[in-house]
Amino acid sequence: MDGNSASSELLEFYTRPDYRVSILLAEDDEDHAELAQRAIKTCDPSCELIVVGSLKAARTWLTRQMPDLLIADLHLPDGSGIDLLHADAPLAYPVIIIISQGDERMAVEAMKAGAMDYVVKSIHAFRQLPHIAQRTMREWRHITERQRIEAALRCSEERMRSVTANLPGIVYQFFIRSESEMGVHYIDGRVEEIFGLSREQYHPQTDLFEWFLARIDERDRPRLLSSILEATIEFKPWYFEGRFIKPSGEMIWFKSLSSPRQLETEIVFDGMLLDITGEKRAEKALRESEERFRSIVQHARDVIVILDAQMQINYISPRSQAMLGYEPEALLGQSALKLIHPRDLIQVRAAFTEVLVSDQRGTPTEFRFRHQHGYWTEVEAIATNLFERPEIGGVLVILRDVNERRQAEERIKHLARHDPVTGLPNRTLLAEQAELLIALIARHKGNLSLLFCDLDHFKDLNDSLGHLVGDLLLMEVASRIKKVLRDTDTLARLGGDEFIILLPHVGRDGAARVAEKILTILQEPVVLADHRFAVTSSIGISVYPYNGSSFQELLKNSDTAMYQAKQAGRNMFRFHDPAMHTASLERLTLMSALRKAIQTGQLRTYFQPKISLADGRVVGAEALVRWQHPNEGLLPPGRFIPWAEDNDLIIGIGRWVLEDVCRQLAIWRQTQLQELMGLRVAVNIAARHFCTPNLASYLEALLWRYDLPHDALELELTESAVLEAGLETLTTFQELRQVGFTLAIDDFGTGYSSLAYLKNLPITSLKIDRSFVRDLTIDPDDRAIAAIIVTLGHSLGLEVVAEGIETEEQRVILLEQDCDFAQGYLFSPPLPAAEFVEWVRQRN
Numbered sequence: 079m080d081g082n083s084a085s086s087e088l089l090e091f092y093t094r095p096d097y098r099v100s101i102l103l104a105e106d107d108e109d110h111a112e113l114a115q116r117a118i119k120t121c122d123p124s125c126e127l128i129v130v131g132s133l134k135a136a137r138t139w140l141t142r143q144m145p146d147l148l149i150a151d152l153h154l155p156d157g158s159g160i161d162l163l164h165a166d167a168p169l170a171y172p173v174i175i176i177i178s179q180g181d182e183r184m185a186v187e188a189m190k191a192g193a194m195d196y197v198v199k200s201i202h203a204f205r206q207l208p209h210i211a212q213r214t215m216r217e218w219r220h221i222t223e224r225q226r227i228e229a230a231l232r233c234s235e236e237r238m239r240s241v242t243a244n245l246p247g248i249v250y251q252f253f254i255r256s257e258s259e260m261g262v263h264y265i266d267g268r269v270e271e272i273f274g275l276s277r278e279q280y281h282p283q284t285d286l287f288e289w290f291l292a293r294i295d296e297r298d299r300p301r302l303l304s305s306i307l308e309a310t311i312e313f314k315p316w317y318f319e320g321r322f323i324k325p326s327g328e329m330i331w332f333k334s335l336s337s338p339r340q341l342e343t344e345i346v347f348d349g350m351l352l353d354i355t356g357e358k359r360a361e362k363a364l365r366e367s368e369e370r371f372r373s374i375v376q377h378a379r380d381v382i383v384i385l386d387a388q389m390q391i392n393y394i395s396p397r398s399q400a401m402l403g404y405e406p407e408a409l410l411g412q413s414a415l416k417l418i419h420p421r422d423l424i425q426v427r428a429a430f431t432e433v434l435v436s437d438q439r440g441t442p443t444e445f446r447f448r449h450q451h452g453y454w455t456e457v458e459a460i461a462t463n464l465f466e467r468p469e470i471g472g473v474l475v476i477l478r479d480v481n482e483r484r485q486a487e488e489r490i491k492h493l494a495r496h497d498p499v500t501g502l503p504n505r506t507l508l509a510e511q512a513e514l515l516i517a518l519i520a521r522h523k524g525n526l527s528l529l530f531c532d533l534d535h536f537k538d539l540n541d542s543l544g545h546l547v548g549d550l551l552l553m554e555v556a557s558r559i560k561k562v563l564r565d566t567d568t569l570a571r572l573g574g575d576e577f578i579i580l581l582p583h584v585g586r587d588g589a590a591r592v593a594e595k596i597l598t599i600l601q602e603p604v605v606l607a608d609h610r611f612a613v614t615s616s617i618g619i620s621v622y623p624y625n626g627s628s629f630q631e632l633l634k635n636s637d638t639a640m641y642q643a644k645q646a647g648r649n650m651f652r653f654h655d656p657a658m659h660t661a662s663l664e665r666l667t668l669m670s671a672l673r674k675a676i677q678t679g680q681l682r683t684y685f686q687p688k689i690s691l692a693d694g695r696v697v698g699a700e701a702l703v704r705w706q707h708p709n710e711g712l713l714p715p716g717r718f719i720p721w722a723e724d725n726d727l728i729i730g731i732g733r734w735v736l737e738d739v740c741r742q743l744a745i746w747r748q749t750q751l752q753e754l755m756g757l758r759v760a761v762n763i764a765a766r767h768f769c770t771p772n773l774a775s776y777l778e779a780l781l782w783r784y785d786l787p788h789d790a791l792e793l794e795l796t797e798s799a800v801l802e803a804g805l806e807t808l809t810t811f812q813e814l815r816q817v818g819f820t821l822a823i824d825d826f827g828t829g830y831s832s833l834a835y836l837k838n839l840p841i842t843s844l845k846i847d848r849s850f851v852r853d854l855t856i857d858p859d860d861r862a863i864a865a866i867i868v869t870l871g872h873s874l875g876l877e878v879v880a881e882g883i884e885t886e887e888q889r890v891i892l893l894e895q896d897c898d899f900a901q902g903y904l905f906s907p908p909l910p911a912a913e914f915v916e917w918v919r920q921r922n
Contacts, residue, residue: 100126101211102145104136104162105176106155113204114149121208133157147211147218148173152181152188160184163191172218174210194218247352248272250336252287254310255344262286263346272332272353274324295321295329309347313338316347319354331358370469381477384470385461389414389430392472401457401479403450419446419454426459433461433473444480456480497571499549500556508570508578512629515568515582516622526622527589528629529579530636531559531596534614534648536575538765547606554604555613562595578633586621586653593617593651601649616643617651625654645720669727672705672718676730680706683738684908685759687917688879689900691893696918698758698792700881700901701739702908703731728764736761736780739791742911744784753918760792760822768795774813788818794845796824808839815840822879826867844871846897848882855887865895872896 101118105111111129118127128145130136133154140148140162150159152175159175172194177185185196194214197203248267254260265286270276273290294302298320309316318334336349381401384393390413394406409417418426422445433440440461446454458478464470495507503511512528519526533555540548552575559569559577568580579596581589600613618640626632635654643652675681681703688698705713722728739759746754767773781788793814815821822843846867850860864880871878880892883902892900906917 098124098126099146099215100128100143101147101149102136102139103127103129104131104133104148104150104154104159105129106131106151110151110176110199110204113201114207117205118208118211125208131155133159133161136162145171147171147215149207149211150175152177152184158184160188160191160193163188163193172214174214247350249350251346251348252336253344253346254306260287260306262290267350268353272330272351273322274326274328293323293325295323297321309338310345313340313345316349330355380479383414383475383477384472385414385430385475386472387434401477402447402455408450417448419448422446429459430461430473433463437463437466439463447477458483499552500571502556502577503568503570505570505572508568508572508580509629511568512580512632515580516627516629519582519622524583525585526632527581527584527586527592528620528622528632528636529581529589529593529596529651530618530620530633530640531577531579532616532618532640532644533575534616534644535765538769539611540575543606543609547609550606551604551613554606555600558599558602559596562592562599586619589619589621590651590653593619597649597651614649616640616648618643618654619651620654668718669721671707672722672727673730675705675707676727676734680708681731681734681738682706682712682910683735683742684910685914686901686908687906687914687921688760689905691889691897691900694921696753696757696921697899698760699914700760700794700908701735701762703735704908723764723766726766729766729770732762732764732767733776736777736791740780740784740786743786743790746915747786751915754915758789758792758820760794762794762796762824765795768810773810774817777814777819778817789820792820792822792843794822794824811840815842841876843877843879846878846880848902851880851882851888851892851902852884854891855885861891864892864897868892868895868897 099122103111103114105114111131115127115129118125128139130139131154133156136148136150136154148162148171150162150173152159163169163173169192173192175185175188175193175196176199177188177196178199181198188196194217195210197207197210246268248265248269250262250266251264252260252262273293275289291299291302302318302320305318306316308314316334316336316338320332322330322332324330331354332351333354334349334351336347339346339348381397382393382395383391383398386392390411391409394404394409396406398404398406398409415423415427425443426445429440429443442458442460444456444458447457449455456479458480460476460478462474462476464474465472495504496502497504515526533551536548536551539551552571555577556569556571559579563569563579563581566582568578570578570580572578579592581592584592596617597615600615603610603612618636618638620626620632620636620639622632625635639652639654643650646652682705684702684704685699686702687696688700689695690697703715703719705715705718707713719728719731722731739761743757743759746757770776777791781790811821820842821840822845823839823841824845825847826844844867846864850863850867853860854864868878877898879899879901880888880897881901883889883892883900883904885904888902889900889904909917
């Protein structure tokens with residue numbers, strides 16, 4: 079039964095003189111139920127009031143009968159009265175929700191869910207309940223009657239639309255009951271004119287549909303059937319264009335558009351069919367015309383002109399206005415000779431005659447053409463005899479602006495020696511200028527400083543925010559560096575995020591001052607693509623003649639010094655020192671050994687416990703990597719992680735740690751170690767991981783392989799890496815959170831994140847950076863910052879973890895600030911897996 083018929087029957091019951099109103103009251107408070115029963119019986123003794131005391135009892139009663147009114151308490155022993163409003167079909171009776179004082183917000187939710195009214199519990203309210211019930215049922219009857227009338231009006235309008243007469247096409251209605259049962263309910267209009275079928279020859283029945291289908295052009299018949307099936311399955315409008323063969327053999331094009339309606343046993347499509355044969359012919363003519371113009375365009379790139387044998391202009395392309403200043407219409411019918419410089423007429427006539435006689439393409443001819451503003455502009459013309467082409471019927475002339483060509487040539491020369499993004503000199507031009515400067519300075523025995531400036535973490539930013547934002551940042555960096563340089567200094571872009579600065583007649587002290595200015599001006603916040611961040615740089619400096627006598631030597635040595643600046647912590651400068659070559663060689667050796675260490679299993683995973691500050695329980699651990707070097711022993715992460723983060727080695731290390739942690743968790747679960755069964759292990763994920771494709775799929779596969787739940791892993795990302803995250807990285811965050819991973823921000827408080835930015839991230843916890851924990855007992859500012867982070871995290875529904883706790887005083891302060899969890903040497907240093915298990919057992 080649909081909603082309209084149910085409403086109609088309900089209205090008939092209400093209006094019967096012998097009808098007895100039944101009210102179902104879902105109320106577990108016996109006193110309140112007694113008050114309601116007494117009030118309703120007093121007002122209307124004939125009214126039947128049924129009282130149930132639970133949500134389950136109400137549902138059971140409603141499956142057997144339908145009340146005239148349902149009154150439900152918001153708070154029932156086994157649920158909420160609002161739950162009675164959620165049903166598969168529309169409610170066939172009105173509902174009143176009884177609430178307590180202060181539940182007004184829930185009352186609004188009940189009204190949104192479909193309740194007609196709500197009553198706040200009080201003695202007065204129960205006394206007024208009969209009047210409220212009568213008013214509610216009266217309003218319900220009015221609404222029901224209005225819905226019935228509106229439904230009837232819609233049916234009437236549909237009938238009117240389906241039989242609208244005097245339309246330019248054919249009005250039809252066909253039905254579908256199954257893939258093998260299709261037919262026509264109704265058809266009217268210009269059937270004989272369009273299809274060639276007289277009214278005496280057809281009847282609205284199934285065979286008419288088959289007749290129509292049989293005359294569809296066989297090239298279009300499969301497409302017609304599949305389109306009908308698709309519209310039926312997806313219940314969407316059906317649109318089709320195809321060819322129809324009339325009984326006379328004439329082929330026509332038709333267009334059909336209809337909308338579906340679902341009836342009890344079938345789907346019907348109401349629509350109109352139009353003859354579009356004329357439109358198709360016009361489209362064909364237009365295509366032929368476009369092909370003619372495409373034939374012209376393919377012979378030229380600039381202004382296209384068609385001349386007759388007397389050099390009269392029969393056609394000129396719109397490009398003429400931009401190049402020559404003339405509207406195309408203003409030149410049609412004019413002689414081209416009147417627009418050519420008198421001194422160039424002889425050579426132009428000769429070239430044109432040559433084309434007419436030879437029937438071949440002429441040689442390029444340069445001459446002066448009079449611009450619409452009166453001056454002469456130089457053009458190059460190439461003529462082709464196309465008189466034999468009927469769509470052309472003349473000489474095709476291509477006019478090219480010589481000035482633009484020359485500018486393009488200059489542009490090519492410029493690009494060969496300049497960076498296309500920043501416009502700065504590139505490596506080629508820089509080398510030329512540097513060697514020239516060195517030669518001039520050598521004569522006067524002066525100095526020249528070369529600064530090698532490399533942006534920190536630029537690749538992560540470029541990968542996460544995109545190359546467009548990366549290019550904008552490079553332009554901003556170039557602009558800022560120029561502000562601190564002299565006119566005689568040279569700024570060049572070597573490639574990527576590397577800038578070279580030449581400072582003629584500047585020694586060590588002057589180079590240091592310039593480097594400090596560059597570092598300072600780059601740290602001013604940059605806003606790009608709705609992201610606000612600070613740019614830092616590492617600068618290496620070499621000075622002529624002390625660090626090299628040639629440009630290549632100075633460049634190599636400043637590069638080495640730059641890497642030393644990065645190793646020292648970035649955002650600083652270093653002068654070249656001969657000892658740096660040894661350090662550089664050591665770095666390369668270390669990276670080569672690290673690559674081998676990942677492949678040969680020299681890495682080790684250590685676990686540092688995470689403790690609940692409230693009760694001291696072990697709630698998790700953080701996985702920390704160590705390198706068991708064959709010669710140097712166990713290396714801490716500080717020896718190799720910073721270098722690995724500058725290249726893709728960090729991805730290999732991260733994947734190794736994830737694999738090892740999952741393997742260890744699986745072992746603990748298989749050996750039924752109860753202390754570790756529900757343990758969650760946090761793993762640090764570098765920003766580069768989030769730029770790799772299919773990170774979520776990789777982690778899903780890893781957990782599936784070791785039969786682990788999603789909450790066994792917590793993924794940690796530093797705050798600075800989160801701030802550099804672009805749209806793609808944020809999408810990865812969402813994917814990971816949706817499938818069940820927990821996400822944490824490590825080292826929180828050291829970046830520049832705002833509350834508005836933080837609340838949009840799908841994270842589950844914050845980790846207070848150890849730099850704020852270290853001086854909690856002596857620095858009021860650090861204590862205040864820690865308290866703010868705890869309050870901020872809790873206000874966003876996040877867990878807060880403090881790392882680096884080493885003293886009992888620090889633990890007490892954080893406990894007083896309601897911090898949730900803690901890590902640090904006060905509890906335990908990072909331990910190998912076996913020692914970690916023993917530590918947990920002893921603590922428990």
